[in-house]
Amino acid sequence: QKEVEQDPGPLSVPEGAIVSLNCTYSNSAFQYFMWYRQYSRKGPELLMYTYSSGNKEDGRFTAQVDKSSKYISLFIRDSQPSDSATYLCASGRGATNKLIFGTGTLLAVQP
Amino acid sequence: GAGVSQSPSNKVTEKGKDVELRCDPISGHTALYWYRQSLGQGLEFLIYFQGNSAPDKSGLPSDRFSAERTGGSVSTLTIQRTQQEDSAVYLCASSGDRQETQYFGPGTRLLVL
Numbered sequence: 370q371k372e373v374e375q376d377p378g379p380l381s382v383p384e385g386a387i388v389s390l391n392c393t394y395s396n397s398a399f400q401y402f403m404w405y406r407q408y409s410r411k412g413p414e415l416l417m418y419t420y421s422s423g424n425k426e427d428g429r430f431t432a433q434v435d436k437s438s439k440y441i442s443l444f445i446r447d448s449q450p451s452d453s454a455t456y457l458c459a460s461g462r463g464a465t466n467k468l469i470f471g472t473g474t475l476l477a478v479q480p
Numbered sequence: 481g482a483g484v485s486q487s488p489s490n491k492v493t494e495k496g497k498d499v500e501l502r503c504d505p506i507s508g509h510t511a512l513y514w515y516r517q518s519l520g521q522g523l524e525f526l527i528y529f530q531g532n533s534a535p536d537k538s539g540l541p542s543d544r545f546s547a548e549r550t551g552g553s554v555s556t557l558t559i560q561r562t563q564q565e566d567s568a569v570y571l572c573a574s575s576g577d578r579q580e581t582q583y584f585g586p587g588t589r590l591l592v593l
Contacts, residue, residue, distance in 0.1 A: 377520070401580045412484070412571055412584035413523070457523065466511065466579045467536065472522035 372396050373460055375471025384480050388445040392458035392471045395439065399460040402434050403468065404443045407455045416456075417443070448478045482506070484585035486572050492591045493562055501557045501588045505574030512555050513582060514547055517569040526570075529555065530579075562592045 375392045382388055390404075401420045405413035417432040419425045425432045433442040441458050455475050459468040485504045493499050505512050514526040525539040529549040540546070544562075549555040559566055569589050573582040 375522075403580070405584075410586075410589075412586045415581060415583060418581060459523075461580055463580070466530070466575070467513065467525040467528055467539070468523070468580075468582060469525070470515075470523040472520065 370395060371471075372469045373458060373471045375458055376474055377472050379475040379477060381477045381479060382448055384448060384450060384478055386448050386478070388443075388448050388452070388476060388478075390443040390445075390456050390458070390474050390476070392441040393439055394441065394460050394469075396460070396462075396469075397439070398462045399469075400462045401460070402432070402441050403459040403461075404430075404432055404441075405457040405459060405470075407457060407473065409454075413457055450478045450480045453477050484572055484574055484583055486570075486585040486588050488588060489586065490589045490591075492593065494593055495564060496561055498558065498560045499562055499590065501559075501570050501590070503555045503557070503572030503574075503585060505553065505555070505572070506576070506583060509574035509576045509583075510552070511575040511579050511582075512549055513573040513575075514555070514557050515571045515573065517571055517587070518567075523571065526557070559590075562590075564592050566590060567592045 403418040404416040407413045422436045429446045431444040455473040457473045458471045461468045512529045515523040528536040544560045547557045569587040571587045573584045
């Protein structure tokens with residue numbers, strides 16, 4: 370079992386829809402949780418990160434962590450065609466600083 | 481300021497040849513990471529440098545892989561006697577005071593024929 374599991378999709382939604390992207394993790398020692406966005410043939414771009422259970426909002430993006438169920442989510446409101454990309458969740462802990470990534474979910478927002 | 485840069489952006493090589501991939505981290509970042517991204521596999525940690533400490537090499541898949549970081553800045557990842565399964569995108573990241581927030585370069589796409 371991978372330490373971070375992510376549904377690879379692809380996920381296709383119409384413009385304006387609310388998108389929900391999800392990951393699960395198995396290592397209780399993970400302390401921080403990240404979401405990266407990766408456009409085709411580009412490096413991953415850090416979107417959001419959080420250290421605790423609960424919600425963190427940044428514009429149209431909300432990151433949610435539930436440590437009791439080891440569940441990580443990213444919500445995108447009013448999705449735009451420019452949001453079309455692969456979204457990667459990642460987790461890590463302070464002792465090593467190396468991030469463990471999910472395989473990524475490919476999102477397509479149709480105009 | 482400038483982000484993480486990597487060179488070359490693409491590399492095609494023949495099986496058995498050695499390759500060197502270069503990473504220039506963000507100025508002032510003390511931590512540097514190498515990851516590998518294969519199709520359908522996500523990002524796989526390879527190696528981590530932090531200041532003058534001994535690197536964490538726990539992710540290197542074989543002894544054909546090595547990396548060094550000179551002067552606490554530029555890093556080179558070397559793959560000796562390349563194999564077809566080494567074909568992947570090799571990504572470099574760096575981080576500053578908040579070491580968990582890693583900033584990635586555009587990657588080097590390696591194709592071993």
